[in-house]
Amino acid sequence: MIAKIPRITTTGADPRLAGGRLTIDLDALVSNWLLLAEKSKPARTAAVVKADAYGLGIVHVVPVLWKAGCRTFFVAVAEEGLRVKAVAPDAQVFVLNGFFAEAFPVYEQSDLIPVLGSLRELASWKELNAGRAEKLPYALHVDTGMNRLGLTVTEAVRFAGEAADDRPILLITHLATADDQNHALSPRQFESFQKLRANFSGIESSIANSPGIFHSLNTGYELSRPGVAMYGGEPLSGIANPMRPVVTAEARIIQVRMGLKGETAGYGATATLSRDTRIAICSIGYADGYLRSASGSGVPLRQTLNSGGIGFIAGKKVPVIGRVTMDMTSFDISDLDEGDAREGDYIELFGTNISLDDAARAAGTIGYELLTSLGNRYHRRYLYSGNEI
Template sequence: MTARKPHITTAGADPRLAGGRLTIDLDALVANWRFLAEKSKPSNTAAVVKADAYGLGIVHVVPVLWQAGCRTFFVALAEEGLRVKAVAPDARVFVLNGFFAEAFPIYEESDLIPVLGSLHELALWKKLNKSRKEKLPYVLHVDTGMNRLGLSVEEALTFADDGRNQKPVLLITHLATGDNPAHALNQQQFESFQKLRTAFAGIESSIANSPGIFHTEKGEFDLSRPGVAMYGGEPLSDAANPMRAVVTLEARIVQIRTGLMGETVGYGATTTLKRDTRIAICSVGYADGYLRSSSGSGVPLRNAVPGGGEGFVAGKKVPIIGRVTMDLTSFDITNLAERAVKPGDYIELFGPNIALDDAARSAGTIGYELLTSLGNRYHRRYLHTKTAD
């Protein structure tokens, strides 16, 4: 049987005019979600699609996940939730980033479900629901060690004991050190959450984010909610990444020039050439989300992270030279054959040859930031092998 070719959907800038392109492998994204769903069993598996599906586009990501069997989605903002509903009307959508009174009519109309994480929000929700015969559902967020959003464990236990309170449809907490399974705080959070599950018996619960799914001592839960791992990022620190690469970022080479030994490169003259150097100047910069901290020199972070970022072209990795600027980044291609690359060619910034998280580490950050910083000047190609009707 002949293998089916992926269908290509395009978006963003015209490829003839754009300085770079993003290739998003939706088949790989679906394969990652299915892998995480299998690992989560017997729990159900949701998908976190906040920040416009980690920069990849809700309108493209949600439909393929729905087709794969995902029925529950988490977003940060109600506005994002409405965009999920527009492409998956029957999806169950939870809104993580708090609740404000003026948004109540939207929740009444849209079937979105807020995640409430303070006594103030709970009181407000109760007040606004008072005149309704059928109360709108909500999720209860409890802080078990993150010190960010959520009721304290003590507040949640007291709330559970008060029979006058409307019960949530889901109980959640968030792991603070999930990417480091050896950290003692994980076990403390698991134990606290188990007490909460007992107090809220019969209510669906969720503790496992991407790294949490990989914990062997995670205990019982009903719903996992993967995020970064679904998009190809590393779920655990200091462990091989089992996820498939989803995103490839490439920039076009604008010009190739030769700098002479002793000359300097870029803003601040931070790099002095130690040899005659062939330089590929590429149409990508921090305005496109390719972070200035990836620079080869001339930024404070280089004191902490010795090497800057790299590109991949003509079968080899090549280092960034000088500073990443708003629209342009330079690479040292001296070690490539003279005719190996030319203006108009593409250089990979991360993808199959430079892992997302390796590129992030070179910039002193994490894969989350690189994905969610992707700008709108790229030509985007979405690859998806459609199933037969």
Template sequence: MTDSFFLPDPDIPDPDDAFSSAPLRLTIDLGALADNWRDMARRSGKARAASVVKADAYGVGIEDAGQTLYHAGARDFFVAVPEEGVTLRPHAPEARIFVLSGVWPGTEHLFFEHDLVPVIASEEQLAFWMATVSEHGDHPCALHVDTGFNRLGLPLEEALHLAEDVSRPASFSPVLVLSHLACADDPASPMNRQQLEAFRSLSAAFEGIESSLAASAGTFLGSDYHFDLTRPGIALYGGEAVKGVANPMRPVVTAEARILQIREAKKGQVVSYGASHALSRDSRLAIVAAGYADGYLRNLSGHGVALRQTGLAGAQGFIAGHKVPIVGRITMDMTIFDVTDLPPDAIQAGDYIELFGTNMPVDDVARAAGTIGYELLTGLGLRYERRYLDAE
């Protein structure tokens, strides 16, 4: 009997080859994602920890992230729009999936067909949902109440009136009431306690119905804020949740870009658009295949953008054990790093610079642009080749 074997199909690219040759690439550590959820579940104490997977799971990929978090133990998920819930459903078959934007005419069939839970946030949505369930039959919903954020949610007074209204339809029986903290990333803010007290009155009014107030940062505020369900988001993906506190979460996403060229430039020569940066020494410059079209924000530039005129330094990359600064303006497809201080043989064209990740925390990079890690993660462009490191 002869041994049998399969020859690789030449028309199907090897994903490992695609990753190793890609101009831009992301390494996504699903094991770290699962560990971060377990960490937040532990910090949630007696409350259950949900998983927020909106915006394509903060850029990670909702299918892979959802499946990983479900296998880690998450049974409650939050998405922004019903289409995200439809995508998630096959990967979290027994989970409750809450849709934060609620339900609107033309989308109601998605909630029934895919067992999604609308989060009702206004009188208009409430009226429409009551009409919908009267026609299609009972279906769970949640109620979002504003406790001071002034963004989304039924006003607190109206929600309390609704809770006491004996004439409200029996079909309106929310499975969850929730609100959102405005300043949870600042533990010293008095706004946290003000919203907590308001939410306590809401939770008491809807006695017997589960309550949820804390997202990632709120979970770190302690057990007073946990209620029945916490809603960690950015912490799952390795981002900072609280200002001024060492981030305990494991990094999940590492973004890298290939060096297209290393060039020599003389002292006094200028770099990139606008000639905004003149070199103060003879320099070696690494031209890298990442730009603002890839979510590598223009405000990360070393020079020549409005934010830099405030005196803040631009961002850095990481290569060969060293941090290297951006010089000149970031362009649509390329960024220039000053690699003069690296040994001449330390790097070459084709090598990869880490834009953010295990050596360059995403929030440190974001601060250089005057923004937050959320924006870098959710703004990742379409040109990254992805490699997923499986959870155990």
């Protein structure tokens, strides 16, 4: 059972005191999951809610996904799994990041399912289950080209022949390059996985992450497990994003000041003003997850990229000027009409006008990092229609 979900929820810092605010559109998140579920058919669709649902909060994200029909969730560590179970007790929850023997009592008591990815983990799981009348379920992770977690294909085939009485309930692998439709590794991974499935007949399988769901070879599995695309991130590189934006991040203007032509701005005096410049100083910085690498100048990245981050206010884009610091970031608002940006107003960092991935690219990173780096000083506002799905 899921408790009634409020239409508007606010958390985090007091809005009167916060330097930044986040607006999280849970209807957009649900819409994204439904699109991914449609693309995954005839496979079922899970949801990856690790890293506290990519920074948005398990306690907010899981209930609306459950209401939309999602019944299976993936987390990184068992502690996250317990938080999923707290809001969705009947959910099937897989834990991706390995297994250690001291955690076994937690699995016994919680109904969490470990994803085992080494012979050591398999041996430990088998030993700990030996005295049980009913063995606990587990999933098996096989590496098909990522060289991260998972049995090798050879180890998995051998295990399949030896473990007739102790088989996993799910076989998974992870795609390394599915966001690039032209990369040669993905076809090899899909091919390897289909051969593996033949050795684990009758067992459900999962290969498609967010980009995998959109890949031209997307076929031959029973469970997809999207992550970043649910939260509005681009599933594929170089292709228009079909997902709705979910998060809007904004920074509050502390002060508007005038810098004169020839003066410098910020730490290291890295920005020299080429004109008399109106500067909006905002109460947001890398302590809030707005990365220092998004600076307009004064970081090594600016040697390879022309500019840093941009904001959006009064219908126009405004560039970051100088370095992003721990608690403050400055924007050049000279091209705005007088009065369009005042102390107390907000500048959008990413959201409906600046895409998450464009903001990430300006900082030389990916949308995943921006979402999961969001700090705890924001005022957060969750919007949800409450309509039946």
